[in-house]
Amino acid sequence: MNTADLGLPVDVPSTALFTDHYELTMLQAALKAGTADRRSVFEVFTRRLPEGRRYGVVAGTGRVLDAVENFRFDADVLGFLRERNVVNEETLEWLAAYRFSGDVWGYPEGEVYFPGSPIMRVEGSFAECVLLETVILSILNHDSAIAAAASRMASAAGDRPLIEMGARRTHELAAVAASRAAYVGGFATTSDLAAGFRYGIPTVGTSAHAFTLLHDNERDAFQAQVDSLGRNTTLLVDTYDVTEAVRTAVEVAGPELGAVRIDSGDLLLVAHRVRQQLDELGAVDTKIVVTSDLDEYAIASLAAAPVDAYGVGTQLVTGSGHPTCSMVYKLVARAESADPKAPLVPVAKKSSGGKTSIGGRKWAARRVDGDGVAEAEVIGTGAVPAELADRQLLVELVKGGEVVAREPLDVVRDRHAVARGNLPLSATQLSRGEAVLPTEYVHLRSGS
The missing domain is CATH 3.20.20.70 (Aldolase class I)
Incomplete structure (x- = not known):
């Protein structure tokens, strides 16, 4: 992957430093504790849409795939981390061999989303998934905000x-x-x-x-x-x-x-x-x-x-x-041990102040009425109801560390036009209002 394709200066060798310091200190502590290899599921979602917005637009997925593929700790990056004493030598050795080997699922780029929608799901060991938090959020929060504004302008322009x-x-x-x-x-x-x-x-x-x-x-x-x-x-x-x-x-x-x-x-x-x-x-x-x-x-x-x-x-x-979508990247499930066969346990943040999260590895589907117009965003865990089986939204983006879902930008653009067109007419109103679709939860465990 050429770094120029990512919009990076040619002297930046990778996306590995597009992250926060604490991602690496968490990694170091988890390696020492023996929990770094626990199978984990992280999800990207937003608790609410920006004020007055009636739908969100998923954008930046293609750039996320490039960033994940190019997330490498080369000699220059490792030298910087060593010089700044960010992490210890054992952690640097682990980072030198880092290659994301997990799976990523997500809403197809160009699709619309609503509060609680699991826009992207990242699965793998805790260690390899936690490192991707900042770069994924950076891309999705920026690009989705711009795409949402563009979509509203396109609706207004006819x-x-x-x-x-x-x-x-x-x-x-x-x-x-x-x-x-x-x-x-x-x-x-x-x-x-x-x-x-x-x-x-x-x-x-x-x-x-x-x-x-x-x-x-x-x-x-x-x-x-x-x-x-x-x-x-x-x-x-x-x-x-x-x-x-x-x-x-x-x-x-x-x-x-x-x-x-x-x-x-x-x-x-x-x-x-x-x-x-x-x-x-x-x-x-x-x-x-x-x-x-x-x-x-x-x-x-x-x-x-x-x-x-x-x-x-x-x-x-x-x-x-609204220059950001306030998307977050939260751990929603993790294995009981490092054993690859250990069952996943739902986990959720429990706090006051409107920042609770909902545990469990989720699916999402969009229910439509008899005319094919969307009427609800349905999110759940476990088995998908039969009537929603062919309305599921998440698609596989990365499998075993390999990108499997790159697509031309025109396909993404056309997808958004179709997705927006399938929303109720009130979605295009510029007056302030709530999300045009309600979010319905089934079989979920919530934080409190």
Whole structure:
């Protein structure tokens, strides 16, 4: 696996240090206690959706698989841990041979989820599973938050395409992951070339205000762009006076002008005026692209405007107010001993303050009504009820340490569109509300 495929600097040899210090000290203590080899089951879930959200979106699974595969303690990493005295020599020796050999199950990437959904299940020895906690949560919490925001924006946009333009508003590596997650959520293109290179996402872009300001006048700038990129280009028309710019744009490019972009002002009003002006100038096929700090609410407010595409940056890459999903990675079952045949015992955190967990290795299924519309998220342990047998959600992702479920990003994107479409219509409402599906538990043991 090339580290460049993970969005990592080329001098970072592995994902092993994308973890917290205490994961390694827990490992050291468990090795000394003789409990490190106990078969264990960890689950990723969230206790609640972000305020006002009606569903979540699973995103980042493909990146998790890459990270697990590339989780290696090479000489440089071991040297760092030794120099900092993070763990003892016995633990370093164990880490040098680390290769995840367990199993991972999870919701397919692009699927929707709800409070309590076992989004991912990691099984193996305690030692090998506990090390993966931080990197798995880091990826899933970030990517799922971006994908959820993207999904809401895509619902608001309807059939109009969305352009991801947030690279300059976040960390350069997070920008690549955000672009990928946005594509899963329904965005059509990105401005980020690194995302296009790594994930095959279509890239777009033409010019910024600086290009217009570089030239002696707007006409010269437009002429230079058309001469270079052709009449089908998109001209930015709000550097000076929009009305004059639209007139100049059509004079320069002719009615074959591809599009104009508006990046400021009252977008609803300006879009109507620009559409009327374009039509009067004979540029009836010229499209209108709007940008300028859009979010799902602004996009919804432009539904009646003659807008053909939206470019979204800041609000998208920050999760539109919810930059994390608050997912957790909890031990839900472990063996009574290190004997591979020892039975699993459900375990759960017992505490006050709303942070209890539910023990047991879980399955999940989605019950639908007679029309195929989802009506409940059902979670349980033990046998799956016959009527839900063909509605199970978890799929095998890693078997015996080998990744078995890589898939093209377009498949993931299409899956999300189907999953969102199978939810009740209220799922697309932007007004604040509870999760669109209730979570039902059967045969479970709970913390108290």
